[in-house]
Amino acid sequence: MVAHAEHIPHRSGLAAFLSRWLLTTNHKEIGSLYLWFAFLMFFIGGALAMGIRLELFIPGIQLIAPGFYNQLVTMHGLIMVFGAVMPAFVGLANWQIPLMIGAPDMALPRLNNFSFWILPFAFSILLSSFFMEGGAPNFGWTFYAPLSTTYGPDSTDFFVFGVHLMGISSVLGAINIMVTIFNLRTPGMTLMQMPLFVWTWLITAFLLITAIPVLAGAVTMVLTDRHFGTSFFSADGGGDPVLFQHIFWFFGHPEVYIMILPGFGIASQIIPTFARKKLFGYNSMVYATVSIAFLSYVVWGHHMFATGMPLAAELFFMFCTMLIAVPTGVKVFNWVATMWRGSMTFETPMLFAIAFVILFTIGGFSGLMLAMVPADFQYHDTYFVVAHFHYVLYPGAIFGTMAAVYYWLPKWSGHMVDEWWGKLHFWTAITFVNLTFFPMHFSGLAGMPRRIVDYSHQFQDFNLISSFGAMGLGLTQVLFLFIVIKTIRGGEPATDKVWESAEGLEWTIPSPAPLHTFETPPPWPISETEAHEGAA
Amino acid sequence: MSDQAPRYYVPHTSYWPIIGAVSLFVTAFGTATFIHESTEFVGAQTEYGEWVFYTGLVMIACMMFGWFRDVVSESVRGMMSGLMDVSYRQSMAWFIVSEVFFFAAFFGALFYARLVSVPWLAGAGNNLWTHTLLHPDFADTWPLFLTPDGTTTEIMGAWGLPFINTLILVTSSVTVTFAHWALKKRDRIVAGAWLALSVGLGIAFLVLQVVEYLHAFDELGLTLGSGIYGSTFFMLTGFHGAHVTMGTIMLTVMLFRIFSGHFAPENHFAFEATSWYWHFVDVVWLFLFTFVYWF
Numbered sequence: 001m002v003a004h005a006e007h008i009p010h011r012s013g014l015a016a017f018l019s020r021w022l023l024t025t026n027h028k029e030i031g032s033l034y035l036w037f038a039f040l041m042f043f044i045g046g047a048l049a050m051g052i053r054l055e056l057f058i059p060g061i062q063l064i065a066p067g068f069y070n071q072l073v074t075m076h077g078l079i080m081v082f083g084a085v086m087p088a089f090v091g092l093a094n095w096q097i098p099l100m101i102g103a104p105d106m107a108l109p110r111l112n113n114f115s116f117w118i119l120p121f122a123f124s125i126l127l128s129s130f131f132m133e134g135g136a137p138n139f140g141w142t143f144y145a146p147l148s149t150t151y152g153p154d155s156t157d158f159f160v161f162g163v164h165l166m167g168i169s170s171v172l173g174a175i176n177i178m179v180t181i182f183n184l185r186t187p188g189m190t191l192m193q194m195p196l197f198v199w200t201w202l203i204t205a206f207l208l209i210t211a212i213p214v215l216a217g218a219v220t221m222v223l224t225d226r227h228f229g230t231s232f233f234s235a236d237g238g239g240d241p242v243l244f245q246h247i248f249w250f251f252g253h254p255e256v257y258i259m260i261l262p263g264f265g266i267a268s269q270i271i272p273t274f275a276r277k278k279l280f281g282y283n284s285m286v287y288a289t290v291s292i293a294f295l296s297y298v299v300w301g302h303h304m305f306a307t308g309m310p311l312a313a314e315l316f317f318m319f320c321t322m323l324i325a326v327p328t329g330v331k332v333f334n335w336v337a338t339m340w341r342g343s344m345t346f347e348t349p350m351l352f353a354i355a356f357v358i359l360f361t362i363g364g365f366s367g368l369m370l371a372m373v374p375a376d377f378q379y380h381d382t383y384f385v386v387a388h389f390h391y392v393l394y395p396g397a398i399f400g401t402m403a404a405v406y407y408w409l410p411k412w413s414g415h416m417v418d419e420w421w422g423k424l425h426f427w428t429a430i431t432f433v434n435l436t437f438f439p440m441h442f443s444g445l446a447g448m449p450r451r452i453v454d455y456s457h458q459f460q461d462f463n464l465i466s467s468f469g470a471m472g473l474g475l476t477q478v479l480f481l482f483i484v485i486k487t488i489r490g491g492e493p494a495t496d497k498v499w500e501s502a503e504g505l506e507w508t509i510p511s512p513a514p515l516h517t518f519e520t521p522p523p524w525p526i527s528e529t530e531a532h533e534g535a536a
Numbered sequence: 537m538s539d540q541a542p543r544y545y546v547p548h549t550s551y552w553p554i555i556g557a558v559s560l561f562v563t564a565f566g567t568a569t570f571i572h573e574s575t576e577f578v579g580a581q582t583e584y585g586e587w588v589f590y591t592g593l594v595m596i597a598c599m600m601f602g603w604f605r606d607v608v609s610e611s612v613r614g615m616m617s618g619l620m621d622v623s624y625r626q627s628m629a630w631f632i633v634s635e636v637f638f639f640a641a642f643f644g645a646l647f648y649a650r651l652v653s654v655p656w657l658a659g660a661g662n663n664l665w666t667h668t669l670l671h672p673d674f675a676d677t678w679p680l681f682l683t684p685d686g687t688t689t690e691i692m693g694a695w696g697l698p699f700i701n702t703l704i705l706v707t708s709s710v711t712v713t714f715a716h717w718a719l720k721k722r723d724r725i726v727a728g729a730w731l732a733l734s735v736g737l738g739i740a741f742l743v744l745q746v747v748e749y750l751h752a753f754d755e756l757g758l759t760l761g762s763g764i765y766g767s768t769f770f771m772l773t774g775f776h777g778a779h780v781t782m783g784t785i786m787l788t789v790m791l792f793r794i795f796s797g798h799f800a801p802e803n804h805f806a807f808e809a810t811s812w813y814w815h816f817v818d819v820v821w822l823f824l825f826t827f828v829y830w831f
Binding site: 019022023024025103104105107108109110111113114117118120121122124125154157158160161162164165168171174175176178179182183184209210211212213214216217218220221223224227228229230231232235236237238239240242243246247250310516 | 544546547548549550551552553554556557558560561564565567568571572575603619622623626627630631633634635636637638640641642644645648649652653654656657661662680683684685687759760761762763764765766767768770771
């Protein structure tokens with residue numbers, strides 16, 4: 001039984017719309033806000049990427065001036081990382097975690113609303129920098145000193161405060177998720193019985209709480225170096241520009257796992273459902289996630305092999321980085337073993353989950369190549385790196401999010417996704433994603449540097465294919481938007497369970513999920529007879 | 537059905553979060569504009585940034601006052617269950633963890649400067665040529681009183697004001713605990729007295745910190761611009777001082793709440809959260825005293 005305040009304001013029209021979405025404390029509404037916001041940012045970031053790929057279609061400088069190209073690259077990275085991938089995962093957490101652990105809502109509903117509504121303001125500040133004198137930030141999303149300190153455009157200061165706002169949003173959101181998971185599980189559900197999506201988000205929240213404040217420290221030092229005479233990143237005063245990279249990547253590497261761990265969780269939910277088998281090696285999945293998170297704090301130097309670190313440090317970071325392949329390998333093995341001899345069917349969410357496993361693993365392998373110090377001297381700052389992290393982010397984080405949307409949208413909207421459209425989206429997306437990013441491995445190995453507006457003629461063929469793929473990939477996501485809207489507006493009604501062998505508390509409530517669920521904690525473990533009594 | 541299930545209070549829609557988001561936006565925009573207008577770095581023509589910044593700060597203060605007032609009134613009306621209390625406790629603990637990592641960034645910069653960048657500039661490791669060619673006269677000292685570009689400063693000693701401040705802050709942590717014990721015994725007057733003493737000690741710390749800064753500026757020539765020593769010194773003590781200010785305000789609010797009779801021996805989480813925060817600020821200072829002033 002949950003106490004709800006009595007006076008719900010009665011308004012109509014625009015006032016009702018605004019007061020509903022601006023003031024809501026409901027985890028489902030806030031989850032939807034996060035997801036739609038991430039979708040919007042995904043298209044904005046994607047549009048910038050289209051600009052980049054159009055310019056790189058052929059050698060020479062055709063459409064975009066070099067200075068503006070740098071702004072495009074920077075803003076594409078910032079928007080995709082902080083505006084699209086992270087809010088999308090927080091949105092999924094908002095929708096699903098209370099449903100999966102039998103909680104009435106998030107632990108701190110008002111704080112939840114606060115966390116979301118900071119984001120549109122943060123990105124207004126960031127995006128408005130395009131219209132400022134001197135243009136948007138142009139130093140790459142990693143804002144290395146001295147590019148951001150001595151040479152940063154005026155808008156760098158607005159970038160700094162934009163990042164501060166995003167950071168506040170992320171930390172508060174992560175605290176909320178953490179507390180919800182620790183405190184609001186239905187009585188009887190132990191930590192080691194939680195669905196893996198919840199487990200991976202628990203670890204992600206921990207990473208956010210510890211990593212994001214370090215980013216706040218980094219941008220603060222950039223600001224004071226720019227305007228208040230400090231010398232953190234200036235050798236003239238006894239500091240060091242490389243210090244910036246250490247601080248940034250101490251945040252940055254956990255950040256990489258913040259952007260993939262929830263994806264691991266999603267794959268671990270979807271694959272057992274469509275293989276009609278229990279997840280293979282649940283415990284080892286949990287321990288692997290914890291190990292990956294722990295290791296993520298001691299590998300930051302692998303982004304900096306080319307800075308001239310002492311040999312001992314390079315070896316330490318190299319071996320620690322390679323060690324991550326072990327828990328990651330455990331996960332991939334478990335997903336494959338779950339599918340082994342399962343009664344597999346290939347609905348859209350399963351297709352995306354399988355693509356996630358395979359293509360993420362390709363990104364993982366190129367990561368291993370980059371982890372080797374002598375090899376990295378060759379690969380550093382080439383398109384090989386671009387190929388690597390786009391393989392873990394696009395078919396990893398973004399396909400993971402899409403798989404989750406296809407998997408849970410029937411529960412959210414009450415309508416099944418039209419499989420024909422879903423499969424069309426999948427096959428076009430997977431074709432174009434490989435067409436876009438696979439050739440970058442080759443151009444990178446051949447020596448094409450990243451973040452440069454022009455390139456030498458021998459890279460033309462690969463870039464032409466990449467640009468062609470990117471245009472297709474961009475169009476494909478318009479198809480995704482169409483499918484999501486189509487499914488929300490109508491379609492075959494979804495059953496409570498939606499998928500034949502789906503397991504978990506979220507499948508015991510009606511589809512579409514009512515606004516308030518689990519006002520009474522549901523029984524746990526779920527038994528067949530009780531399965532449909534948990535609904536509010 | 538409500539007899540066996542734990543109750544969890546899900547608050548109704550609230551205006552405070554969106555007001556808070558707007559306040560943060562106004563403050564962030566105002567601060568960046570203010571900084572642009574007050575440095576010659578940028579040819580800014582406008583003059584409103586300062587006022588936008590102050591407006592934002594006032595808005596944040598109002599938002600926090602209003603939001604906390606709502607939560608306090610919910611608590612006083614008994615709408616918080618034991619489960620809510622656990623949620624608040626865990627959130628505060630995780631918030632303090634995030635603060636620890638914010639300070640860790642600046643401590644990281646301090647240790648990097650002391651152990652890596654300054655020795656390297658002086659030729660340690662394999663950096664002899666860098667040293668010889670760029671700064672042949674530069675010597676590895678800490679505190680760094682002569683930077684590679686020739687800026688000099690005097691050193692802030694540890695055993696004057698900083699040591700007195702250490703004693704003050706450690707004492708205030710003890711007095712907060714005495715206040716807590718008195719509160720648990722329902723002894724409002726004694727609790728209030730100890731807490732008032734803690735607030736006084738917090739203010740004394742801040743006053744002495746200002747005196748120390750003036751000493752640094754006027755007599756030692758130690759500023760943010762004195763190279764990496766001044767940078768780490770002022771950023772670490774400055775952010776710490778900001779946290780002491782925040783903590784003193786929180787303690788003051790708790791003082792008012794004690795006299796308003798808000799706290800019971802078994803229900804006074806706000807007080808405990810404040811004391812956690814105060815102890816955290818104290819521990820940060822001990823690290824500061826050790827690594828910034830002493831060694």
